[in-house]
Each structure stands twice: as C-alpha cells, then as structure tokens.
Amino acid sequence: MSQFRSSDWFGKTGKMGFLYRSWMKNQGMPTDLFDGRPVIGICNTWSELTPCNAHLRDLAEAVKRGVYEAGGFPVEFPIMSLGETLLKPTAMLFRNLASMDAEESIRGNPIDGVVLLTGCDKTTPSTMMGAASVGLPTIVVPGGPMLNGKYRGTDIGSGTAVWKLTDDLKTGKITNDEYLAAESCMSRSAGHCMTMGTASTMACMVESLGMCLSQAAATPAVDSRKKVLAQLSGRRIVEMVKEGLTISKILTRDAFENAIKVNAAIGGSTNFIIHLTAIAGRVGVDLCLDDFDRLGSKIPLLLNLMPSGKYLMEDFYYAGGLPVILKELSQELAMDAITVTGKSHAENIKDEGICYNNEVIASYNNPIIPEAGIVVLKGNLAVNGAVIKPSAATPSLMQHTGKAVVFETIEDYHTRVDEPELDIDETCVMVLKNVGPVGYPGMPEVGNMVLPKKLLEKGITDMVRISDGRMSGTAYGTVVLHVSPESAIGGNLALVKNGDLIHLDVSARRIDLLVDEVELERRRLLWEKPAYHTDRGYVSMYQRHVQQADKGADLDFLVGNSGSVVTRDSH
Structure with missing residues (x-):
C-alpha cells in the first residue's frame, strides 16, 4: 500500500474508504486514480476580481497535464484571491487571511504535494506562507507579467506610468481623453504588472529562493512557454513527492540570503522585505530587518527596469531572465542551494545565464548603480x-x-x-x-x-x-x-x-x-x-494580533508551522 499522505483518505478500507472515494467519483473519476498514486493539489488564486490572475484557469490545465503525465492525480482547489488593484481597503490587510485559507486547505485535504498558482503580489507570499506552515512538497508557478504597455510609440509600465500620467494630468500636460486612452495601452494582455512592481518582485523572489523552475519569473503570461513551464512543473511536483523534497528543505537560510541579494540586484520592491520576513517566520528562519541592509545594500543594481530604470519584464525575459542575474551574482550567492528541481542553482543555470541585451541586464563589473539595495x-x-x-x-x-x-x-x-x-x-x-x-x-x-x-x-x-x-x-x-x-x-x-x-x-x-x-x-x-476600527470579524482579529512591519506584519499566532498531520477523521 502507498505510504503517501493521501492514503489516509483514499487507501482506507470499509466505510471510510467508501466515503472518501465515492464522493470524488461523482466528478467522473475512474477507480484506478485512487490506486496509491501521489495526489497533487493545485492551489489556484484565479479570480476575475484579481485581473492579474484571471488567466490562471488555463495555467491550471497545463499543470494537470503534467501531473497526469508523471503518474499523479491532480485536484484543483480555490483559495481567497487578493488583487491590489481593486480590493479595499488594501489587499495587504487580507494577506494573512489568505495564508490561513491556503494552510488549512492544504492540511485538511488528501494532498501529497501542492502547486501554487500565483500572480498579483499578495497571492505569492500568502500561498507560500500557508504552504510553508504545512510543510509538504511545494512548487510555485508564477502567472507571469503582461506584455509591455505601448502608448504613442513608447513603452509604458504598469503602475509606474500611472504616477507619471496622473502628475501630467494634474498639471495640464495631457488631456483627460489622452489619460483615458493610456489605460488600455498600459494593460493590453493577461498577466501582472510588467514593471518591477511587487508582483514581478515576488516572482523573482520565488525563483531566487529555488521554489520554481528556472526562467519562470520573467516569462510573460501570454507566451506559450509559460504553459510549458506549468506543464513541466506538474511533472516535477510528482517527482518531488516521491523524493520527499519538502518546502522546508528548500527554504533554508542560504535560500533567504540569496533572495535578499537578488532583490537588490533587480531593484525589487520594498514590499519584498515584509513578505520574505513573514515567509521566513513560518519555516523558522530568523530574518531580521538588519539582514536586508547587511546583505543587500551593497549589491550593485544590474537590471535596467522600471521604476528604477528604462525597460520592462518582457525585455528582461528576452535578455535572458533571472538566470543571467544569478550567474552575474554567483560570487555573492550560495549557488549550491537546493531548488525544486532537486539540483542547485549552479546546476540549473549551467546552460543558461547568457545575456542577450546588456542594456537591459548589466554585468556585475559594470553595474547600473554600484550599490543599490534597499x-x-x-x-x-x-x-x-x-x-x-x-x-x-x-x-x-x-x-x-x-x-x-x-x-x-x-x-x-x-x-x-x-x-x-x-x-x-x-x-x-x-x-x-x-x-x-x-x-x-x-x-x-x-x-x-x-x-x-x-x-x-x-x-x-x-x-x-x-x-x-x-x-x-x-x-x-x-x-x-x-x-x-x-x-x-x-x-x-x-x-x-x-x-x-x-x-x-x-x-x-x-x-x-x-x-x-x-x-x-x-x-x-x-x-x-x-480606537480600533471594529470589534467584528477578521479585521478585529488582525488589528489585535498583527505584528509590526519589521517582523513581517504576520499575525503573532501564525508564526512557526504546525505541520501536515490531521488528528481526527470526519466520519
């Protein structure tokens, strides 16, 4: 009999096994899917109210193909989706709630490994925080950036253009009609912000931590190669389950230090500090605010990308993507850190890391700014x-x-x-x-x-x-x-x-x-x-238990992890 975690559900005999298998079969699932193969949860943050994640249903199908090809049993499930563009008062208020949703959904269900489908910025840290608290084999598939915005012959970047165009409207440099026209020009494809906003920063964080396949961070959402990466991720998570390669084996101190240095080199968002600190808190890696200055502030800026530069994520991908940054920074990084491939960063980028545009990605010895980290x-x-x-x-x-x-x-x-x-x-x-x-x-x-x-x-x-x-x-x-x-x-x-x-x-x-x-x-x-804003519900709990920014703004009772054991059957 299978020794996978899911066998505690589907491998049971008698009434309990009957119940667990029978109700799943109402979806048309054949009996041999319950024969002991790894069950892979696909944690989907799809939502039409999170525009950056609205394409993740298609990506989930690609992941499922890969899981089936590798002999696994894929099951897709939703959790609360967080879009910074629409959700009031701010998506950050609900990051910890979404992490709780992810954690309990993963722990409470017959899942042996999990694929996290992420996009808009809070969906990445929230799902990673939840998955880290459970500790199963985990791989992330970043949803990918939009194509470059195009407005009157120039590239405009999501978010960054908003601030500039708003200033121009306020001072009469452009008309309201021109302002409205730029809206469609800026957001012209599926995907998240194509500037180095927090969404792109989080995708690069995931790749520098070793939590996704190489090149996954910068590949545009609508590029066919994004679906290939999703399918390959589906294959790989099945192997990770068989190998016992859990998230805690990847999220080591070396991995977090790598991420801090890479974030400096790409001009990543300041939000990175809060999110990385919160993830570290879930796996027991003691990151403090001073670590970000000590490790990152002297790192050179290598990526010429808005808002710290000229170009956008699509250009970053064509120039070689994050493997180029990893190779240029290799003397600063722990290149032997293990990744989701089961191999080190050094092994992953052995045949990659070639820069195809030095205007987009500068060399370590000739950086854009010598010291540029947060x-x-x-x-x-x-x-x-x-x-x-x-x-x-x-x-x-x-x-x-x-x-x-x-x-x-x-x-x-x-x-x-x-x-x-x-x-x-x-x-x-x-x-x-x-x-x-x-x-x-x-x-x-x-x-x-x-x-x-x-x-x-x-x-x-x-x-x-x-x-x-x-x-x-x-x-x-x-x-x-x-x-x-x-x-x-x-x-x-x-x-x-x-x-x-x-x-x-x-x-x-x-x-x-x-x-x-x-x-x-x-x-x-x-x-x-x-006075507190309310005595009701989650917001009341949040205000009374949220830690300060230097601690990652996690809820105090969520720090640490509680594992994957479910102690009681439901019937």
Whole structure:
C-alpha cells in the first residue's frame, strides 16, 4: 500500500474508504486514480476580481497535464484571491487571511504535494506562507507579467506610468481623453504588472529562493512557454513527492540570503522585505530587518527596469531572465542551494545565464548603480527601523533636513494636499501617519504621496516623504516607508508636529526627528491611542494580533508551522 499522505483518505478500507472515494467519483473519476498514486493539489488564486490572475484557469490545465503525465492525480482547489488593484481597503490587510485559507486547505485535504498558482503580489507570499506552515512538497508557478504597455510609440509600465500620467494630468500636460486612452495601452494582455512592481518582485523572489523552475519569473503570461513551464512543473511536483523534497528543505537560510541579494540586484520592491520576513517566520528562519541592509545594500543594481530604470519584464525575459542575474551574482550567492528541481542553482543555470541585451541586464563589473539595495534606516523616528529604496530615489535628497508637513490620516492628506494655502515647499518633508498595519488597518500602498499640485506646477518632481505605510513596487521617489513602531501604537511618528525638523541621512542609515527627548516625553503623555476600527470579524482579529512591519506584519499566532498531520477523521 502507498505510504503517501493521501492514503489516509483514499487507501482506507470499509466505510471510510467508501466515503472518501465515492464522493470524488461523482466528478467522473475512474477507480484506478485512487490506486496509491501521489495526489497533487493545485492551489489556484484565479479570480476575475484579481485581473492579474484571471488567466490562471488555463495555467491550471497545463499543470494537470503534467501531473497526469508523471503518474499523479491532480485536484484543483480555490483559495481567497487578493488583487491590489481593486480590493479595499488594501489587499495587504487580507494577506494573512489568505495564508490561513491556503494552510488549512492544504492540511485538511488528501494532498501529497501542492502547486501554487500565483500572480498579483499578495497571492505569492500568502500561498507560500500557508504552504510553508504545512510543510509538504511545494512548487510555485508564477502567472507571469503582461506584455509591455505601448502608448504613442513608447513603452509604458504598469503602475509606474500611472504616477507619471496622473502628475501630467494634474498639471495640464495631457488631456483627460489622452489619460483615458493610456489605460488600455498600459494593460493590453493577461498577466501582472510588467514593471518591477511587487508582483514581478515576488516572482523573482520565488525563483531566487529555488521554489520554481528556472526562467519562470520573467516569462510573460501570454507566451506559450509559460504553459510549458506549468506543464513541466506538474511533472516535477510528482517527482518531488516521491523524493520527499519538502518546502522546508528548500527554504533554508542560504535560500533567504540569496533572495535578499537578488532583490537588490533587480531593484525589487520594498514590499519584498515584509513578505520574505513573514515567509521566513513560518519555516523558522530568523530574518531580521538588519539582514536586508547587511546583505543587500551593497549589491550593485544590474537590471535596467522600471521604476528604477528604462525597460520592462518582457525585455528582461528576452535578455535572458533571472538566470543571467544569478550567474552575474554567483560570487555573492550560495549557488549550491537546493531548488525544486532537486539540483542547485549552479546546476540549473549551467546552460543558461547568457545575456542577450546588456542594456537591459548589466554585468556585475559594470553595474547600473554600484550599490543599490534597499537601505534600513534607524533613529528616534524609527526605533525598530524603516526602509528606503535608493535606486528609485533622488540622489540629492538622500541627505536632507526639512520642516515636517504632517497629515494625520490618509483622508487628511487627500483633503489638504492641494489646498493653495498649504504651508509647504520643496524643502519640506511630507509626513503621513496612521497608515501602518494597525492604523489603517492593513498598511496600504500610500507612502509615495503625490506632491501638492502647486509644487508639481513649479516643476518639482520629488520630495522626502515619510510614513508607516508601504508603497507600490511600481512607484518611485525619496520615500521612507514601514516606520516601526507605527504611529497608531505610539511610535514616535505619532508625535511629529508641523514645523518639526526631520533629518534624513541614507549613507548614515539615520532618520531622526530633531526634537529633544523632554519635549517628546511631554507629547507622549498627551497622546491618545486611536480606537480600533471594529470589534467584528477578521479585521478585529488582525488589528489585535498583527505584528509590526519589521517582523513581517504576520499575525503573532501564525508564526512557526504546525505541520501536515490531521488528528481526527470526519466520519
């Protein structure tokens, strides 16, 4: 008899076996599918409300073909899908809920291995967090980026173009009709953002961790080779089950360190820090915020891709994709780290890693920027840390002192930012409070505040901006994010007042409020903690249990893993 986990369901005799097999057979499944072959769960985050994942039904069929070819039994199941483009108040609020959905769906069902179909940015970390908590053999099939946006003879990048076009509309450089026309030009095929936003960053994270087949990260969603990769992934997961190659054997300390270095080299999203930290917490790898600075901040930028550069993910794929980055960085990486293929990165890219366009992918010895990884800032304004992405920032603002212009909430910002009488100029520092994990709740992508209209009209394109929120990986600017502790729980960000001087020094890793401790203590005694947004349901649970950004914003009771054992039968 099979020793696979699924045999505890389908291998049983008597009433229990009858029940488990019989109800599955109402889908037209023949008896020999229950003969002890590996059962492969296909965890699908398909949803028409998650546009980036709307093509995943087709991808699931390709995975099934591969599973059948390798002698497995594929079963597709849905979990909560998270689209940053539509879901309010923010998809990040529900990342941990989706991870719970994935975890319990995987654990509670007769599955021996799992294929995660992902796309829009939160669907990747949430499914990986859930799968890591269970610990079965796991492989990821990233959904792939859209084709390059094309607008009036130029390439435009998803997200990144939104910020620029919105600024141009606000200042009268383009008309509303032109603005509307660009919508269709930007999003012209299935797939996720084709900039190095968080979705692309997550796909590259998966490949650098060794959790998907080589080239899977950059292959466009509508390229026929994406379906080939899905089919091959279906074959491979069956072999992984037979080999006992579980997710915990791949997600080692070396794998996480590789991912941090690769993220720096590709100019990846700052959201990467929160998601990678949360995944590490599920497998017991102790990542701290300082690791991202120590390991990544000195890594050169090799990828010339929006928002840190010129090109888009389709160009990245044609130039050779992530294997080229791995090869260029090989002296920095643990190239012997095991991957889903059962082989190391070095073995996987032995016949790959050839660069076909040096304008898109630079060499290690001739990088785009010598040191470009995400920098961790600390100081009295961020005792537990904050982050900034130098590759997307303005060099002249990397050391700056300015007067704070404070917005207490996102609603306050929207109400006042374009008021002509707002006391602000380009030397000021924009401060947004109460958009952290607890405060919003859910930590939305609002940290890259659009500049006041009167400054845009002067030609100002960047200012120092600080918040306890996040920003889209497609965004750019001198933006300090993830301030921890956040303002809603009494971090010093809550104490900032209009006119206070704030000093940013990226090279010194400092972000400081230039107010003496006596005055801060006086303000602290007067500060009142905001009420929770609700006493109902998941949001109530989230606000009371979410950890701070520097800990990955996971729920405190989900850290660690609980394994794949189900202790009770249901009948």
